[in-house]
Amino acid sequence: MTTTSHDPLVSGLLADAKLVAGYGRYGVFKDSALFAAIGDAEKLNDATASQPEVVKLQTVLNDCSNTVPFSTLAALRTGWSPGDMSRRSALATYFLIALSVTMMIVIGKLTYVYNRGVSINTELQEIDNNEFSARFGQSIRQVWATKKQLSSATAKQASTTDLTLLKDAYYNSVDSLHSLDQRFSSLLVRAQGFMTQEAPFPLWGMQWAYCKLSASAAKAGAPLDFSNPRQVAIDQFCGQQIALAQQQSGAENSQPLKQSDFDCKNNGNIQGGMQVVSATGTAGQAEDVNADFDAATRDLQCEGVITITPNSISTLTLQAKTLSEVLSPYALWILPALYGALGGIMFHMRMILNPLLPNPPLSRLIHRIALGGLAGMILAWFMAPGTKLGGEVTGIGFSLFTFAFLFGFSLDIFFAILDQFVSMSVAGIKKFGSPTVA
Numbered sequence: 001m002t003t004t005s006h007d008p009l010v011s012g013l014l015a016d017a018k019l020v021a022g023y024g025r026y027g028v029f030k031d032s033a034l035f036a037a038i039g040d041a042e043k044l045n046d047a048t049a050s051q052p053e054v055v056k057l058q059t060v061l062n063d064c065s066n067t068v069p070f071s072t073l074a075a076l077r078t079g080w081s082p083g084d085m086s087r088r089s090a091l092a093t094y095f096l097i098a099l100s101v102t103m104m105i106v107i108g109k110l111t112y113v114y115n116r117g118v119s120i121n122t123e124l125q126e127i128d129n130n131e132f133s134a135r136f137g138q139s140i141r142q143v144w145a146t147k148k149q150l151s152s153a154t155a156k157q158a159s160t161t162d163l164t165l166l167k168d169a170y171y172n173s174v175d176s177l178h179s180l181d182q183r184f185s186s187l188l189v190r191a192q193g194f195m196t197q198e199a200p201f202p203l204w205g206m207q208w209a210y211c212k213l214s215a216s217a218a219k220a221g222a223p224l225d226f227s228n229p230r231q232v233a234i235d236q237f238c239g240q241q242i243a244l245a246q247q248q249s250g251a252e253n254s255q256p257l258k259q260s261d262f263d264c265k266n267n268g269n270i271q272g273g274m275q276v277v278s279a280t281g282t283a284g285q286a287e288d289v290n291a292d293f294d295a296a297t298r299d300l301q302c303e304g305v306i307t308i309t310p311n312s313i314s315t316l317t318l319q320a321k322t323l324s325e326v327l328s329p330y331a332l333w334i335l336p337a338l339y340g341a342l343g344g345i346m347f348h349m350r351m352i353l354n355p356l357l358p359n360p361p362l363s364r365l366i367h368r369i370a371l372g373g374l375a376g377m378i379l380a381w382f383m384a385p386g387t388k389l390g391g392e393v394t395g396i397g398f399s400l401f402t403f404a405f406l407f408g409f410s411l412d413i414f415f416a417i418l419d420q421f422v423s424m425s426v427a428g429i430k431k432f433g434s435p436t437v438a
Helices: 008-024 033-042 052-066 070-077 087-129 132-155 160-198 206-214 229-250 261-266 283-287 290-303 310-316 319-353 362-383 398-409 411-430
Strands: none
Touching: 008 033, 008 052, 008 070, 033 052, 087 160, 087 319, 132 160, 132 290, 132 310, 160 310, 160 319, 206 229, 319 362, 319 398, 362 398, 362 411, 398 411
């Protein structure tokens, strides 16, 4: 016998109870209390909400809310059934998988860029802290003094043994100086490339799109319009990238630009190539090393032993501060937000693995991902409150990113921490103006 009731509360209660009971057929409930309560309520004629059978049904249905949450009941009302493999559900699952894979690739690339920047920044700071400029100048003086001693010994026709020892000392000092120069030069090239290309354009195609959209449509060789400095800088940057690509693809006979080409061509007392012995050297010149330090630097540059000067090292190491400014957005909001968003995606992917849980709608999915990203950013503010833009951000690493992912995966923990902070703040505010106990 079916219950006929004019009370919409009772009819709605029975409808929801039957939906939950149908869901319970998949082994969700451990007893049949809900089925018995539905049977008792259906035996009534013109049931009302005050009758004991209806009250019991409401009580049993409330007890089932721990097993069947309201989100599942809402999905059951829309016609969803456990194990639903409709086309819409399949498309939603494929979309979520594609989104998660894309996010992992993007986060992996950005994390690689961040770690590379941290490594370069650490090397620049190490060079700055170890007085690299002083060591480089001492190496230049040692090479120059050894070369003059070798020139003097050759002019005096010293013994073969002495000449061999002086040549070995000269070559060893040249190798040591060249090694220092190459270390700094390669680091400088990597730092400049990171700040101008990798950090601003970490993903594939970003630089091309930036130049395509931002560069002016002026023809090649046309004069620049200096009335707009920002546009001039963009045009120069994009033009340099095009010229660099053309040079790498077609310039076979081109030689790298040397810093002292003009001086090398116009300085008559400098010998070409890597010749060691200078026939014009004298013993008096060999004793005074510091007096012609600039000449020594220029000579070593022309010979190709060094490509930088000691005076320029201190200026170039200031890029460490600029590099920290480039890394700050990655450490303080980009990567924490992306790791938090990835945690939100993983939470929904875990739900999809359970056939007894309904797939979330697109609006809830986007909302959860956005909340995960915000949780990661806020966590960065809490864990690094003293870190400013351009400050020391190289210490921010996987500890923060890991917590950002965990908070994005479990927003309940994040909101519980926020509620705790609010409670502590309220308790502290209430103490303002209260009498102090002596």
